[in-house]
Amino acid sequence: MNTIGIVFTAEFMRRIRSRAFLAGTLIGAAGILVLTLLPTILGGMTSSSSKNVVLVGDPALTAQAKKALAGDFEVASTLPRLDQAPTAAFLDAHGKAVAVAVLTTHPGLRVTVYARDPSQFRESFGRDLATVQIGLALGVPAARVEASSKVPVDVHDVSGRFADAAAADAAKGVAYFFVILLYLSILLNAQSIMTSVAEEKTNRIAELLVATLDPSRLLAAKILASAATSFIQLGVWVATGIVGGRAVTGLLAHGAAATSGAPSPLGTIDVSSGEILAFLAFFAIGFTQYGVLYAAAASLINRTEDLGSVAGPLVIPVIIGFFLAMVAMNAPNDPRIVACSLIPLISPFVMFTRIAVSSVPVWQLVLSLALNVGSAALLAWASGKIYRVGLLLYGRPPSLKQVIATLRA
Amino acid sequence: MGTLVLSNVARSFGDVVAVRDVSFTVPPGTTFGLLGPNGAGKTTTMRMILGILIPDRGVVSWDGAAVTLPVRRRFGYLPEERGLYGKLKVRDQISYFGRLHGVPAPEDTRRADAWIERLGLGEYANRRCGELSKGNQQKVQIACAALHEPELLVLDEPFSGLDPVNAETLHSALRTLRDAGTTLILSSHQMWQIEDLCESFCVIADGTVRASGTLAELRDAWPTRIVEVEPVAAPLRSVLEAMPGARRLPDADRPTLAYEIPADADTAALLRRLVAAGDVTRFERVDPSLRDIYLRAIGAAA
Numbered sequence: 001m002n003t004i005g006i007v008f009t010a011e012f013m014r015r016i017r018s019r020a021f022l023a024g025t026l027i028g029a030a031g032i033l034v035l036t037l038l039p040t041i042l043g044g045m046t047s048s049s050s051k052n053v054v055l056v057g058d059p060a061l062t063a064q065a066k067k068a069l070a071g072d073f074e075v076a077s078t079l080p081r082l083d084q085a086p087t088a089a090f091l092d093a094h095g096k097a098v099a100v101a102v103l104t105t106h107p108g109l110r111v112t113v114y115a116r117d118p119s120q121f122r123e124s125f126g127r128d129l130a131t132v133q134i135g136l137a138l139g140v141p142a143a144r145v146e147a148s149s150k151v152p153v154d155v156h157d158v159s160g161r162f163a164d165a166a167a168a169d170a171a172k173g174v175a176y177f178f179v180i181l182l183y184l185s186i187l188l189n190a191q192s193i194m195t196s197v198a199e200e201k202t203n204r205i206a207e208l209l210v211a212t213l214d215p216s217r218l219l220a221a222k223i224l225a226s227a228a229t230s231f232i233q234l235g236v237w238v239a240t241g242i243v244g245g246r247a248v249t250g251l252l253a254h255g256a257a258a259t260s261g262a263p264s265p266l267g268t269i270d271v272s273s274g275e276i277l278a279f280l281a282f283f284a285i286g287f288t289q290y291g292v293l294y295a296a297a298a299s300l301i302n303r304t305e306d307l308g309s310v311a312g313p314l315v316i317p318v319i320i321g322f323f324l325a326m327v328a329m330n331a332p333n334d335p336r337i338v339a340c341s342l343i344p345l346i347s348p349f350v351m352f353t354r355i356a357v358s359s360v361p362v363w364q365l366v367l368s369l370a371l372n373v374g375s376a377a378l379l380a381w382a383s384g385k386i387y388r389v390g391l392l393l394y395g396r397p398p399s400l401k402q403v404i405a406t407l408r409a
Numbered sequence: 410m411g412t413l414v415l416s417n418v419a420r421s422f423g424d425v426v427a428v429r430d431v432s433f434t435v436p437p438g439t440t441f442g443l444l445g446p447n448g449a450g451k452t453t454t455m456r457m458i459l460g461i462l463i464p465d466r467g468v469v470s471w472d473g474a475a476v477t478l479p480v481r482r483r484f485g486y487l488p489e490e491r492g493l494y495g496k497l498k499v500r501d502q503i504s505y506f507g508r509l510h511g512v513p514a515p516e517d518t519r520r521a522d523a524w525i526e527r528l529g530l531g532e533y534a535n536r537r538c539g540e541l542s543k544g545n546q547q548k549v550q551i552a553c554a555a556l557h558e559p560e561l562l563v564l565d566e567p568f569s570g571l572d573p574v575n576a577e578t579l580h581s582a583l584r585t586l587r588d589a590g591t592t593l594i595l596s597s598h599q600m601w602q603i604e605d606l607c608e609s610f611c612v613i614a615d616g617t618v619r620a621s622g623t624l625a626e627l628r629d630a631w632p633t634r635i636v637e638v639e640p641v642a643a644p645l646r647s648v649l650e651a652m653p654g655a656r657r658l659p660d661a662d663r664p665t666l667a668y669e670i671p672a673d674a675d676t677a678a679l680l681r682r683l684v685a686a687g688d689v690t691r692f693e694r695v696d697p698s699l700r701d702i703y704l705r706a707i708g709a710a711a
Contacts, residue, residue: 006508014497091440206555211459211486212509214478392461 003213004221013223015192016232017151025233029240030179052076056093057103065103085150086114110257139331168357172329175356177241178279179325179349181234186286186318189230190294191311193222195385197298198307206391215388230287251395278355285372286348287377290318296383332358344375410437410560410590411472413458418467419452419616428455430467435609437559438582440593442598442607442705450616451596455563458594459486461581467476471561481545482510485559489566489596491546493553495539499530502538504550505682509559519555524552527585528578551582561592568602576602600699610699619706624699631672631697631705637689638666638683648686652679667690 053069055062062078069075076094091114108215125388169248178402200206209218297310324346326338332354339360340352351368354360413435420428428450433443436589443453456462458469460481478651492501503521504514512520524535535539536551547570554562567583568576583606587593597603604624611621620627633656638645641664649655649668658667670679677695683689697705 006505010505014494018496188455199494203495204488205494206492207456207461207488208506208510210490211461211484212482269674352566392456 004224005218007209007213007218008228011196011222012228014231016194020192021233025236028184028188028233029237031184031235032115032177032241033365035304041386048085052099054079054100055103056080056082056100061103065101091115093164121194166182171357173344174181174275175325175353176330178275178356179322179353180277181237181241182283182286182349182352183318183322184237184284185230185234187315188233189226189287190314190318192229193226193291194294194298194307194311195304196222196226197295198301198304201299201391202302202304210388210391213389214386219292219295219384219387220296222369223288226291227284227287234283275356276296278352281369282372284353285369286345288313289345289348289372292376292380292383292387296386296390298385300393317345322348325349325353330355331361342371343381344372347372410592412437413561413592413594414468416468416470416496417449417533418454418464418469420462426461426616428457428464428595431611431613431618432614433611433618433621433633435592435594437592438586438587438590439476439609442600442603442608442610443594443596444610444622444699445596445613446598446707448657449613451613452565454613455486455596458561459484459563475572475671481559483508483559484560485554487554487564487567489569491543491550492544493538493549496537497553498535498537499541499549500525500534502549505554506553506555507510510559512557520556521552524556528552528582535650536541543570544572547571548574548578551579554697555582555591558589559591562586563594565596566598567595567598568597580606582670594620598690606697612703613708616635620702627702628696629703633669634672634674634676634677635667635669635695636679637691637693638668638689640664640688641666642687644686645683645689648679648682675685688704 053063053071054076057065057080059078059080066075066078073306082100082102090102102112104112105393112117122393200209272408293314294311297314298307301307324340326339327334328341328350331337337350337354341347341354342359343350347368351365353359354367415434416432416433418428419426423425429451431454433441442452453462457464459480460469460476474480497505500518500521503524504517505518507517508514522534525531530545530552533545538546541549541605547567551567554564564583567579571579579601583593583595587606593606595603595607598643600703607704609621609623610627611658612619619632622630635658636649638649641662646666649659652668652670652674654674656669658669670676680689682690683692
């Protein structure tokens, strides 16, 4: 077995047997369960964040609908008819308009929504247009009004990415679920790499290791071992998230069926192979980027007590990435989000979310991957150099000038 | 087996010069003592031998060629500060370092058990290293460094912090390795611990070599000798005082005339003159000890 294999095996076994790994995996699983259920639990309390619509239909109908929707929506314009199904360009042409509601009374009020983010409209239209239905149905017996108080709403994704709103819901659930996995996995395992490097440095084991194997191979073995344990953790979390989530959602749905028609994202998760590939690719890239950064930072400290001070700044891009991913779920094609999906360290979170909830142009995907792979290679090179020097550097931490000099050497 | 040669190696850390110019040769299968005060450059020199640090100048060679990574895997190293995984069990730790140096499984475990037995660590074999005393950790460290039967074993302050019993156990282990043909390089402040183990020495101070060679060669190079004469009598003192280049040493704790005389002085003639001057009950020519040589070399550096 070569030295990478020997270090990898030893590191892997050390990690897998550690209490920290066990605790992290179990706590993470519990966290995943809670966090993936949150959208279901909170779903009924939230309203659409997309407030702009174009109403299409008979002027009398749209005028009444406009009044009914006034409290919740801003009606950008009204049109008597549509010649063809709206496209993304059509939505863009109407300024801030994000949806087109086509109203028709035959054979009863029916609403068809064309939206960039279909998952946001089904509930709000169904709920809010019920009043229109009642108004239009004036004179109709009460039993019929009640029976027809739920307005049928057909929601279409203008990009053609999702077949219906349920699929869009599920996609958002998938994105949410995997972004949390990515976040937890990077944070926990990057910290674990950091602790391992710091232990080897402060115990002077690093001297022994560097005498026997190349530091870059040592670093590579550590990252690989950490990635392997991370995949095991992911397996546990995914199983918890999907199996556990479905079970709990099933129970919730059973009890709440009479009061809410909202499906749980977890209940309808159907992960495509493309999404899995995208997740694995961005996971590998993100893991490498953060792993080498954390290892290099840890090699510069002299006491394990100092870990927090170097870990703090490195957590910031992880948190930023996570929160931008949350924003990206509702605005995947916002130009600012598109830009963020190209920025290394942040894009593993943001681009994955965009892939899951919208149709990302191929050029953006290729550019993001290229930038991320390039930056991961650059970070690995720079971190490897810092790591090699940092491991044997004792006493006062190096200044920024010294670190730059190390990179130039 | 190869010969280790250091030729004018130097290494600085920023503005701090750790090693200015160090050269020495360690023949195969010999034991070499690297002596020097704190900050002399011993550890930096050892790290350059092991390839942990790259010299700014000069060359380290093994068997006439540069010390590459495959060569380094045939070396062993015991750093001054303990380098052990605290949570790893003793047997696993020793086996791991053996595997890193190319010992295949299950040979690594077999050898680890042999070293555990040899060093009296049997009852700790399945204990975590962090639970062991400093002395026992040192023994584990020795086993880690020697499991792959290295061609060259570099030991930085191996006796530091060991009680006499553990020091003797380590001594014994090192003698075994020496007898098996391993080239040993040891550094120590406590010369008595390595004087009988080493065949040649190098005294480093301020990053430069102050003295080097076998003990006999170092003694030959020593410029003076000490003669001790008893009883303390005026006629005998007069003979010693009259000798060219003689210098009286401070009184010892017993009544003795102690003088430092030039190394090339004719001591037989001196003895004849002393006997002619009076009764001589004791006459002894004392060769300089390693400690004397070391202190003189360091003093010259100061």
